[in-house]
Amino acid sequence: MTVRVGVLGATGAVGQRLIQLLEPHPEFEIAALTASDESAGHPYRDVAKWRIDTPIPEEVGEMTVTATTPEAVPDDVPLLFSSLPSTVGAKVETPFCEAGYVVSSNSSNARMESDVPLVIPEVNGDHLEALEIQREERGWDGALVKNPNCSTITFVPTLAALAEAGIGLETVHVATLQAVSGAGYDGVTSMEIIDNAIPHIGSEEAKLETESRKLLGEFDGTALADHEMEVAASCNRIPTIDGHLENVWIETSEDPSPEEVREAFAEYPSLSLHSSPEPLIHVFEDPERPQPRLDRTVGDGMAIAAGGVRESTFGIQYNCLAHNTLRGAAGASVLNGELLVEEGYV
Incomplete structure (x- = not known):
């Protein structure tokens, strides 16, 4: 029908x-x-x-x-x-x-x-x-x-994959590198963005910090309890046309290895809906990927690209990317x- x-x-x-x-x-x-x-x-x-x-x-x-x-x-x-x-x-x-x-x-x-x-x-x-x-x-x-929000959609599926794998999320820091199309056709002038980066996008940080906790919260049939993780965001506008790239640092209750994180991403399921891509999260081994120009159209622009998974002094660090006007x-x-x-x- x-x-x-x-x-x-x-x-x-x-x-x-x-x-x-x-x-x-x-x-x-x-x-x-x-x-x-x-x-x-x-x-x-x-x-x-x-x-x-x-x-x-x-x-x-x-x-x-x-x-x-x-x-x-x-x-x-x-x-x-x-x-x-x-x-x-x-x-x-x-x-x-x-x-x-x-x-x-x-x-x-x-x-x-x-x-x-x-x-x-x-x-x-x-x-x-x-x-x-x-x-x-x-x-x-x-x-x-x-x-x-388009920036929230970019990193929340990766957090969901970790939670699904039993990796308890405690603290998340995310820095976004957001394409100009996210501001609309007239949102950012060429004189503002060419040869430049703008380290603030109004209200964007708050959306990442609050929406992510609601999305990963538990609904018991009568009320929704937000996820208890702490989220801190810093949002930047950069001179790419499409594709939001995000750097993510996570602190967890466990101590997952980079291999376990990559496996959690790769195994996280998509759905049998027409627009849900398979796989949902495309994992790159190359530490230089994902990149907006090369990878924003993975899964016809509906997948999340992830890579650069490594251990850091904070916990685990990785990068993720989504096409902001398609998936986002x-x-x-x-x-x-x-x-x-x-x-x-x-």
């Missing part, structure tokens, strides 16, 4: 990635595109400044963009993918859920609310059970699910949508 879906905020950078992934998707059919009031009523091709390196799908280009309101989206489109700016998402996602739509959202608003599942399907798909609480407490027929944004929302369908929430 094909599910008719819509994209909220379809003209933006993540909205374009969503269209790129959804148009050939075997389980989804794009049936609604929304954007600002200025774009509503016009063919998508005329209002989207297309930045993706593949052409606009012909049928999508001819679709008429609607306003971002529940009244403008057909009732037979049960699943919506939201790529709205968080300030807009905070205002409009709730009305869609109240109207009965299921929203898989990349927007940062509401990620840390207790009854809103923050999900990486391979890591904590069981947290979707919180939707029963969400619907009961809020009186919604619809539902709201979030995927994490649009692809993450699509994967959550696949899980929502498989688990019967759509």
Whole structure:
């Protein structure tokens, strides 16, 4: 069965990635595109400044963009993918859920609310059970699910792999080297970033530190208890186009060898969902890998690349990488949508 879906905020950078992934998707059919009031009523091709390196799908280009309101989206489109700016998402996602739509959202608003599942399907798909609480407490027929920040998605699967292998996580330090596409097309000017690195990304450190603990937390059917590990993050913008590279230091209750860490990464399972890659974590033996230009498209851009595993005075140090607009944004929302369908929430 094909599910008719819509994209909220379809003209933006993540909205374009969503269209790129959804148009050939075997389980989804794009049936609604929304954007600002200025774009509503016009063919998508005329209002989207297309930045993706593949052409606009012909049928999508001819679709008429609607306003971002529940009244403008057909009732037979049960699943919506939201790529709205968080300030807009905070205002409009709730009305869609109240109207009965299921929203898989990349927007940062509401990620840390207790009854809103923050999900990486391979890591904590069981947290979707919180939707029963969400619907009961809020009186919604619809539902709201979030995927994490792109930088959080990059390193949390590696932490989950270690936890799954019985390696107790106590302290995590992470330094990110984040691509400019993470700031959006107009987010960082060339004069700022060329021949430069910017050692601060507003609110990014807090997202890494809080979202990771929620993702690795335990849901007992009534409430979620965050993971007790301590996380400290430092975030840097560097002049790469796509691909967030992260340096991670972990302190554990055990004393794993680098070989045991690499084995835990390599053996961590993916899922039988269309967008979940096999393997989920691609492990490099070469200490110079992963690199953004070479490795951001492993697993069609949906895998996590890891390497440089070694002992350090702090514990274990390693590097990991993910494509920030595929695995870290649009692809993450699509994967959550696949899980929502498989688990019967759509």
